[in-house]
Structures are given as structure tokens and as C-alpha cells.
Amino acid sequence: MGHIESILSSEAAHLLEGRKKQEKREGLPQLKVPDGAKPVFRFAPNPNGPLSFGHARGVVINGTYAAEHNGTLILRFDDTDTTVKPPSLSAYELIPKEVEWLLGRPADRIVLASDRIQHYYEHAEKMLTKGFGYVCECTAETFREFREAKSNCPCRSKSVEQNKNGWNKMLDGTFKPGDAVVRVKTDMTLKNPALRDWPALRLQDTLNNPHPRPSIGSTYKVWPLLDFQSAVEDRLQGVTHIIRGKDLMDSTRKQTLLYEHFGWTYPETIYWGRVKVHEWGGFSTSTMRASIESGVYSGWDDPRLPTIQGMQTRGIQAEALRNFWIELGVTQKDISVPLATLFSHNTKIIDEKAPRLSFVRDPVEIHLSGDVQNDVELPRHPNHPDMGVRTISLAPPTVMIEAADSKTKYRLKEFVDVDELGAVESIERSDKRPIIQWVSLTSSVESTLIVPLQEELKRISGRVETNNFPIGTIVQLERIGYAIITGDGYLLMHE
RNA sequence: GCUCGUAUAGUGUAGUGGCCCAUCAUAAAGGACUCUCAUUCCUUUGACCCGGGUUCAAAUCCCGGUACGAGCACCA
Structure with a gap:
């Protein structure tokens, strides 16, 4: 196939034209406006x-x-x-x-909505006056039977006068919650049972259950649905x-x-x-x-x-x-x-904005032997030299690494190659041994990594390199993931 | 039970009869770059629910089936 295409493109390029790849629409679907x-x-x-x-x-x-x-x-x-x-x-x-x-x-x-009850009342009254709404005194259970049977409830045929009267009884408290409801007249034979003469306003016991807004409180008994x-x-x-x-x-x-x-x-x-x-x-x-x-x-x-x-x-x-x-x-x-x-x-x-930090979970101390610098400078962000450097002190030459990393020879990132016992083997990177994150004893503090799992907030203790980022700063813990600094540790966001 | 809605790769999504051996993202696998298992870049894997019909032509239209979801409240 590819062969045929290459022949075509050299011999008869025009045959391939008009075969442009389809593109995906960007953003939200077009709206009818x-x-x-x-x-x-x-x-x-x-x-x-x-x-x-x-x-x-x-x-x-x-x-x-x-x-x-x-x-x-x-x-x-x-x-x-x-x-x-x-x-x-x-x-x-x-x-x-x-x-x-x-x-x-x-x-x-x-x-x-709770500020606009009067508007809803006006429309309810209009509904009753124009005859497309009625005050229904059936219980919810009774009406359910009418709905299922596709038959009209007796309240449906009330006169405008009777409905207004019922409405006033709702407003003045004669009717108690459950006694009456205003329904919209649709059609009890509608195919969809949900649409049959649905309830529009009902009574609520706002004396015992006042609206939580103090300015509303128990002012209204009749509420729209x-x-x-x-x-x-x-x-x-x-x-x-x-x-x-x-x-x-x-x-x-x-x-x-x-x-x-x-x-x-x-x-x-x-x-x-x-x-x-x-x-x-x-x-x-x-x-x-x-x-x-x-x-x-x-x-x-x-x-x-x-x-x-x-x-x-x-x-x-x-x-x-x-x-x-x-x-x-x-x-x-x-x-x-x-x-x-x-x-x-x-x-x-x-990612572009998150400074890098070393966090060592389950730390073990390693005493370095051999020639070691007094301090090391690491970039705050590998792609952004302008974000500056962090300086790690190595006096004394003791570092902490994750226990899981201590089994083999490794390279302390941006620092030195080390063997299992902490003997420095090379300043420059000398082979393909794994590169691990580390902290120095003097330039790090005890801290906690908080991992939000479904049922628990898992707390992993460890050491983080000393820094003065304020609470709320989003950092990347190297080889672990992105985390946000909180009052009591580093909350892991995601990898 | 009645009513309504939806069905495209593992997960999402584009696509409204021919530019579709189907778009893009994400996930997974591999690779490049990198002194992070990050970021960036490249490659690969992988889908039109099933069955009919209409048509020269169907992911797209019609019918049936199946699956999933929602409504049938004096809740929102």
C-alpha cells in the first residue's frame, strides 16, 4: 500500500489530493444563537x-x-x-x-428564588384565574392512583371561584401541609405519566422548619416546586x-x-x-x-x-x-x-511552574566516604535556569536516601556516584547506575508525605530538603509526584 | 410496569450519506532527550452494540433487538 502511494505521489500526485485528514472540532459544540x-x-x-x-x-x-x-x-x-x-x-x-x-x-x-415568592404567587394566581391550574385536595397517594389510571381527579373540575377560595385557604393557613397543592392542568391521558397534572406549589411547615435565611424564615407557607x-x-x-x-x-x-x-x-x-x-x-x-x-x-x-x-x-x-x-x-x-x-x-x-524538591520516604542514613564537596547546587527547575538554584550543605557528609534505593550502587542526583556502603566512586556520572533523589542531613528536615487514598489519608514520614516556600506552593517531589505544601506536610496531588 | 434518552479503541471524544481501511486526547507499551519513575518529542497497540432495511454509496437515515441510564415525589 505504502509502495503504491509512493509511486502515485511521484507519478500522479494530483490523485492523492483532496484526501486531507479530518480534524477534530475544538472546544464546545456550536450553539444555536x-x-x-x-x-x-x-x-x-x-x-x-x-x-x-x-x-x-x-x-x-x-x-x-x-x-x-x-x-x-x-x-x-x-x-x-x-x-x-x-x-x-x-x-x-x-x-x-x-x-x-x-x-x-x-x-x-x-x-x-426565596426572594421571589411574590412573583411565583402572581403566576400561580394567573394560572387559577385562566383555568389552567387548580387546587387539588387529594392526598399524594390518592392522586397517584388517578395518575396511574389516567383518570381525572375530582378537584380538576373546580370553578375558578372554588380554586381561588382554595388558594386563599392555602395562603392563610386553613390548609395544612399535605392538605392541598396547586397543580398544572395538562392531560391525564398523556403517554408519559410524569407529565399528568403535575404539582406546581405546595405547603411547607415553615413554623417548625423555617427557611434558614432569617429574612425569609416563616414568612411563607406556600412554596413553589x-x-x-x-x-x-x-x-x-x-x-x-x-x-x-x-x-x-x-x-x-x-x-x-x-x-x-x-x-x-x-x-x-x-x-x-x-x-x-x-x-x-x-x-x-x-x-x-x-x-x-x-x-x-x-x-x-x-x-x-x-x-x-x-x-x-x-x-x-x-x-x-x-x-x-x-x-x-x-x-x-x-x-x-x-x-x-x-x-x-x-x-x-x-509542571512549568513547580519548583523541584527532594523528598526521601523511609530514609536511611548513608555516611559518605572519600572526597566530597562542602556543598552542591541543584537547579530549582531543570527547564528553567532562571528559577535559580538550591544549595545543599554536605558538612558533615551524611545523606539520607530511600531504603528501597540503598540495595545497589546508585548515583546521588547531580552529585556523585556511590557504592552500596557510601564510598564515593566518581564525581562525574561514570555508568548507567540508577539516579536517585537524596537529602543531606544538615539541609533537610523531617516531614510527612500525605497521600489521599479513597478511605484514608496515608501519612508517610520522611525528610524533605530545607526550603522556605509558603503553604500552598505546588512543588514537584522528584521521582514521587506533584505535591502541595500544607501546614502539616506535603500533600501528594498526583504523579 | 409505563415514559424518555444514549450506544465509535481500555477511558473519553470528533464525525449529521461519499473526503472514514474513521479525529483528537488520555491510558498502555517501546524509543529519543534529560544527572527525576517529571516535562517535551517520536512510534506502536486499539473502536463504529447486534440484526435487518433504504441507497450506486451508511458510523451517519429507517425498523427491530440488546445493553446501560434517567423520570413516573406535596426533593432539587
């Missing part, structure tokens, strides 16, 4: 805890599209549930910072594109039915599938919270946790996270990715 329009995106988490790794996808994809199209990114807190997934007050402060860290710029606008709140708010904020998980596909269908009632047009919607990281099983905010409270993890910033804070502790760069999510794209496939993919993005960013 009308000419001259400024698209509006939103990222809408429940502030019931800090952001997780998975949330980062929503931030990065929406934020990147917004930046590419000179559009707007709204950060919206969908904090309408005080019982099942109650918001956490600190998350209101934290999440905007995490978004800013991830994107390198803050969200353009922040909206709190996500599908209703989100649909109305998207409209009010002028959202043009919704990009979210495909688990919300039925939500889109419900909301589209509501939009049709109101005479609105639903935003362009794009979905992504489920992502699992090999090394992390399924962490949910609630299971993480439980493990933190029981002391399994030190906090939301534990380096073993798949939270934004955990990634920060672990030295993962925001840019690496962005590149990672953009590379995964927005396909609807359910995927499982290894952490190595994220680490390779991180390595690309940190």
Missing part, C-alpha cells in the same frame, strides 16, 4: 452545601458558553425546599466564590439557553406545557448525561455531610472528597477543571472517567 442576540445562561444549584465536582460541569459549560457569546451567566439559588433538602446558610456565601474561582470571573447576576419556580424564573430572567443534566428531560416537558398555557416560548435546551469518576463512587451532598459529621472526613475541603474545596486543597487548578469539562463536552452519554484524565490536564498547567 440568533444573529446579534446576547444569550442568557443560568446555573441553578440548591444551596444545600458547597459545590461538588459535578456542579463544576454546570458552571464551566454555562459559563464558557456565556463568555464565548458575550452573553450573561446567572447564578440562581433554587432554595425552595425547607424540609427535604434544606438550604445551608453558608452556601449562599460560598457558592458565588466557588463559581468565581472556577471561571476566573464572577457570575453576572445572582438570583435567590422546582418545575414551576424554575420555569417562571427562567422566563422572568430572559434565559435563552438551558444546559443541564438529562435527568431533567421530563422537567423540560412539564415546563413546556406550562409555557404553552402562558403563551411563552421555551428556551433552547441541551442535556448532558451522567458522569462518574472511577475513583469516586456516588457521592451525594447528604452522604458527604453525614461522613463529615461522623468524622470520616475533616470537612468539605478534605482532599479525598469530590468537592470544589477538596479539589482546591488538592491543588487542582481551575483551568484544569475547565479544560477537563470542556473536553468531555455535552453529550447525552453516561460516562465514567478516570481521575488520570483530570490529572493530565493539571500536570500541563503546573
